[in-house]
Amino acid sequence: MNAWLPNHLKTALLAIAALGLAAGLALRVAGLPGPADFVWAAGVAPVLAALLIEIVRGLSKGEVGLDIVAVLSMSAALLVGETLAAAVVAVMYSGGTFLESFAEGRARREMSDLLSRVPRTATRYSNGALDEVPLNAIAPGDLLLIRQGDVASVDGTVESDRAVLDQSALTGEAMPVRLDRGQDVMSGSTNAGEAFDLRATRRAAESTYAGIVRLVEAAQASKAPMARMADRWSLIFLAVTLALASAAWWSTGDPIRAVAVLVVATPCPLILAVPVALVAGMSRAAQFGVLIKGAKPLEALARIKTLILDKTGTLTDGRPQLVSIKTLGDMSEDEVLYFAAALDQASKHPIAQAIVSAAQQRDAILPVPENVVEMPGEGVSGTIGGRKAVVGGARFVASQGGKADADSAVTAAGSVVVSLAVDGKLMGHLVMADALRSGTAGLLAGLRRQGITRILLATGDRRAVAEAVTDGLGLDAVRAELTPDQKVLLVLTERKNGPVMMVGDGVNDAPALAAADIGVAMGARGAAASAEAADVVLLVDSLDHLLSGIEIARRSRRIALESVAVGIGLSVAGMIAAAFGYLTPVQGAMLQELIDVAVILNALRALRIMPTQAAKSGDPNQVGHEAPDLKTHTV
Incomplete structure (x- = not known):
């Protein structure tokens, strides 16, 4: 009424x-x-x-x-x-x-708390000083400072020597990417490295992020x-x-x-x-961490027949994890992790932090590194207990005196190899990847028992990565390298099989979430745009709660x-x-x-x-x- x-x-x-x-x-x-x-x-x-x-x-x-x-x-x-x-x-x-x-x-x-993360202002250079300005005040050619953890509010190009960006919310690629001077930056990317300068090339209303927002509005309509x-x-x-x-x-x-x-x-x-x-x-x-935005979405949630899942942050954790350690010298796996983690304490790079976390989970007591020198996005060198150590990409470690071993660094699609050299000798590789959430196969089986007859993966990530992560899960289809509008098209196409539910966490998922009969956002760490477009938000970062919500x-x-x-x-x-x-x-x-x-x-x-x-x-x-x-x- x-x-x-x-x-x-x-x-x-x-x-x-x-x-x-x-x-x-x-x-x-x-x-x-x-x-x-x-x-x-x-x-x-x-x-x-x-x-x-x-x-x-x-x-x-x-x-x-x-x-x-x-x-x-x-x-x-x-x-x-x-x-x-x-x-x-x-x-x-x-x-x-x-x-x-x-x-x-x-x-x-x-x-309201979920949506408070949307950037409203940017830091702009003006007359030798830094000013906080609203987004609509930014014009092409303005020079902006993107601090560590900041979200790029407009499209632009890198004006510093390099930038390390987390683009998972936009592209589905879980691992941070390194961009050199002059390379393009998409609005909505998060700075995962040191602060860098960004030269704006578009106004905020014309940026990549704004385009996705307009796509969301069209899908909702x-x-x-x-x-x-x-x-x-x-x-x-x-x-x-x-x-x-x-x-x-x-x-x-x-x-x-x-x-x-x-x-x-x-x-x-x-x-x-x-x-x-x-x-x-x-x-x-x-009470089980499932926020349903109204009685109509709850009714629709009870009738879902097709489930479309995003990969990064949904099927996977969305953050780099230590997968394995390969030793090459006379060190054990624990010793390789000990030296790499001790040195990476000096870095704020997401992969470095993941290595430190892995060592702490093994109850390692890490010493304070000395004489630390970091090359943002490349690696870190320093001294651990009087021994010179270098950790980072294979090229960086080789340039610092550690003998490269390209064959031993080959790994599966979507993984990143971090090399360690101690006293000029290559000691091992740490393989990092965005790992599949534990119990995913059982979870998908539980969803099928709840009446879902068709389960698909839809990701903007590379096909090799998508196929690797879904191996053995028994999905009905895998769709990779999709743009936001292609995800919307997939949702609309799947409606012939019954009501469709889309689950995602990135900005690139927001249009598909809006177009689906039920859009489900991973709200704990997901993008505010996806939480706003969705009908259901998982307040706890676990797909287990989706199963409870459907039941x-x-x-x-x-x-x-x-x-x-x-x-x-x-x-x-x-x-x-x-x-x-x-x-x-x-x-x-x-x-x-x-x-x-x-x-x-x-x-x-x-x-x-x-x-x-x-x-x-x-x-x-x-x-x-x-x-x-x-x-x-x-x-």
Whole structure:
């Protein structure tokens, strides 16, 4: 009801109706029936007016819903003097529909923290100083400073000797790339190395990032609207209600019987059971780290048949991990890792930090390196315990005196080799890769058990990497080297097989997330653009939670259907009784209220749904996930 009204006006309508009902009851108890009828009518009038506007707006779009039954019941009750019945209907109807808007408003508020990461300003050189300026103030030719961790806000070229950038959000390539002076930088790339200067070549509104945002908007505009469960059943119930009311009036000549039938029909379980069960399911899903942005997405989540997965940050961890260590000299694997990690403590490069983390996981106590010299994006040299060490790319290590061994550095597609030389002798290689998340095969099997019949990979990464990471997973198809618009096309093409869900975390995934029937974003570390475009956000960086979210959605929908079936059966029985004169309008309103209470209590069972995986883990509020098994699957 009242999709055109802001939430605060919906709250006001509910408050007015409830206050009018309570005040009228107080006046009736005080022996003032005339003022009581007036107060009840006054409480009904705003709700009735809003419903009439909604009906007109709906009819202009070719939509017919249960709002007609509510208007007929309230207006007919007022016309025949059954003001109390009208007041009860107004309170219950406005209260039931308020639940949906409340849940959607809460979901939007919870998104605010995720969206706060979008860059709004840039640091620009101006008259020998640095100024923080809004994006729309940047013009082609401006020189910008991109600090470590900053996101390039506009397209440009590197003005420093080199830059190390994380472009995974845009291209799906997990490993940072090195760009030399004059090479192009895409807006949306994150500086993974030392600060560098960027010469803007486009305005922010014309940049790569802005183009993807426009693609998101176009995909959202073309997305087919999801019909509510209540909308799909409302015409049948409306026809039954009007037929019974008309038959009662025609056969007896008593309009009161028709009013009683209409009052019993509203508020009906279609209005109350569905939103209560779905809102309860949304709340339950949120406890498991799954933020669902409204009741409609939860319904759609329960009917998904095709799943399209991004690679980087979704199937894989999205960060470099130590896969293996190959020794060449007289050092053991632990000693190679010890020297490399000790020296890499001086670097902020993502691969260096991953090596340090790997050593710390093995409880290594790392000494402080001395005489450190870092070549950003190349490697680090220094002294560890009096021994000269060099760690970095094979060419860098060779240039620092470590003998190169190209054959030993060959590894699988998508991997990066870090070499270590100690005292001028090559000691080994550390193989880094974006590893497949542990338990992925079991997770995909669980998703198939939930009714998903087709699972595909869609990535902007190279085909060799995509095929390597999915080896043995049993996917139905692998699509690699895709641009954002090609991902959208894939989503639209797969709709022939049923409702489609797209899961991703990068800016390049946002258009496909918007185009899918259900878009799911990895919100813990994903791009704000993907979180904004998605219908569902995983607040915990684990696909396990998606499995729990789908199970909760399916069981919530089943509870809603059960509540509707039982509630409508009781309502129809009450309508028949009213048609034969066994119920007055007020009695019918009270009976329907009892039915609604029973329906709501049953729908609230969705708050206690325990996903199968969480039940196995023994934790009612969290689905655990293991650390990635780096020796099982790599890219």
